[in-house]
Amino acid sequence: MTFEELQLDPRLLQGIRDMGFTALTPVQEKTLVHSLAGTDVAVQSQTGTGKTAAFLITIFQRQLAVAAAWRRALIVAPTRELAVQIEEEARNIGRHLNVRTGCFYGGVGYNRQEAALKRGVDIMVGTPGRLLDLEQKGTLSMKGIGFLVIDEADRLFDMGFLPDIRRILRRVPAVEYRQTMLFSATLSGPVLGIAREHMNNPERVAITPEKITVDAVNQELYHVGSQEKVSLLLGILKRDRPRSVLIFTNMKRDAERLSRRLAANGHENEFLTGDLAQSKRQQVIDDFKSGKEKIVVATDVAARGLHIEDLDMVVNYDVPNESESYVHRIGRTARAGKSGKAVTLSCEKYAQNLDGIQELIHGRIPVIFPEDDLFLPDQSRHLTFHDRREHGDRGGHGRGGRPGAGRPHGGRPRPGGPRMRSGGPRPRSRH
Numbered sequence: 001m002t003f004e005e006l007q008l009d010p011r012l013l014q015g016i017r018d019m020g021f022t023a024l025t026p027v028q029e030k031t032l033v034h035s036l037a038g039t040d041v042a043v044q045s046q047t048g049t050g051k052t053a054a055f056l057i058t059i060f061q062r063q064l065a066v067a068a069a070w071r072r073a074l075i076v077a078p079t080r081e082l083a084v085q086i087e088e089e090a091r092n093i094g095r096h097l098n099v100r101t102g103c104f105y106g107g108v109g110y111n112r113q114e115a116a117l118k119r120g121v122d123i124m125v126g127t128p129g130r131l132l133d134l135e136q137k138g139t140l141s142m143k144g145i146g147f148l149v150i151d152e153a154d155r156l157f158d159m160g161f162l163p164d165i166r167r168i169l170r171r172v173p174a175v176e177y178r179q180t181m182l183f184s185a186t187l188s189g190p191v192l193g194i195a196r197e198h199m200n201n202p203e204r205v206a207i208t209p210e211k212i213t214v215d216a217v218n219q220e221l222y223h224v225g226s227q228e229k230v231s232l233l234l235g236i237l238k239r240d241r242p243r244s245v246l247i248f249t250n251m252k253r254d255a256e257r258l259s260r261r262l263a264a265n266g267h268e269n270e271f272l273t274g275d276l277a278q279s280k281r282q283q284v285i286d287d288f289k290s291g292k293e294k295i296v297v298a299t300d301v302a303a304r305g306l307h308i309e310d311l312d313m314v315v316n317y318d319v320p321n322e323s324e325s326y327v328h329r330i331g332r333t334a335r336a337g338k339s340g341k342a343v344t345l346s347c348e349k350y351a352q353n354l355d356g357i358q359e360l361i362h363g364r365i366p367v368i369f370p371e372d373d374l375f376l377p378d379q380s381r382h383l384t385f386h387d388r389r390e391h392g393d394r395g396g397h398g399r400g401g402r403p404g405a406g407r408p409h410g411g412r413p414r415p416g417g418p419r420m421r422s423g424g425p426r427p428r429s430r431h
Helices: 012-018 026-035 051-065 078-092 112-121 128-137 153-158 164-172 190-199 209-213 226-241 253-264 278-290 323-330 352-362
Strands: 043-044 072-076 101-104 125-126 143-152 179-182 203-206 215-225 245-248 271-272 295-298 311-316 340-347
Touching: 012 051, 012 078, 026 043, 026 051, 026 179, 026 203, 043 190, 051 072, 051 078, 051 143, 051 179, 072 128, 072 153, 072 164, 078 101, 078 125, 078 278, 101 112, 101 128, 112 128, 125 128, 153 164, 153 179, 153 190, 164 190, 164 311, 179 190, 226 253, 226 311, 226 340, 253 271, 253 295, 271 278, 323 340, 323 352
Parallel strands: 043 179, 043 203, 072 125, 072 143, 101 125, 143 179, 215 340, 245 295, 245 311, 271 295, 311 340
Antiparallel strands: none
């Protein structure tokens, strides 16, 4: 199905064409048939499936068609990065419309955001805490909201925002006076509870995870001891030479330390964690999206909403603790019908998470048995890295990536000879 078949306003259709969109994705086709008619929708869909465009097109088209008093929209997102991404897409799709957008998130001052509200905003995108802060200060009004979007609801709840979401729902108009669209990777109990209590007979739309992960993404699984993960990662980067790679760790401190270990091995990169200042985080994202930075190490929360066109590779340096996170992570490559690669390094610490992931995607991740020459010498093996946050440094290591705080630790290098994984001998390649 094409966007021309939806009978959209010509100005909106032109913005969609400018974005290069022609055919609808499955989530767009299944959602828009209901949402363009004004029906509430509860949509199960992962990132990278076109869901953002689905709710933005709904809002724009219906804003143009309904009374002016019912035009304002509120979009709630779990992270500032995702909020910025949504606002950027709204500006692009709505470039030919007389619609004003604003983005509201914490970590920055209030002045610019309050000034935007005074000028008037038709579409407000923001994180729960900042939206409620501005509402409490009296600079943001939730009255007259005709469209409410709760994006990545499961992540909002995982991050502890359920009480804030309920506060927002009490402040916006009642369900009969607004259209509500909810999007979530999983329609879990809490998510469905919100749908039952605060939506008007929503239509449920489900896009199954296995159709997202298996078809377009070339997945590889390596079983490796934790002490040799960096060596194997270095070999994979040398072998595949990705133009862009996003590397995920499960913990903030591990993201920073891996970033600095990669830098010590000659791979310029940056890291993204929730502890970085907002200006630094946005700089890293902008550099990555523009191609200036080719490698970024991140945690799930910090990378939420980070959408990169033509991302070559995703590396699960740690097998994620939550099965759904695997789908989120690898879905950042192979976007818009393009191919991509997802590499997972399974060590003894996180190997137990594989069963849940493979059950979720209804398939086995292909296992690769690496030859010895895929393990490259790790120049950071004998360095100790202190957490920069302990010393008040909230920035990255910058380009050039010297480990700075690294120093040789006590003890002699282990003698030569065959390397062993912590879990026993590494399997040989099968021929």
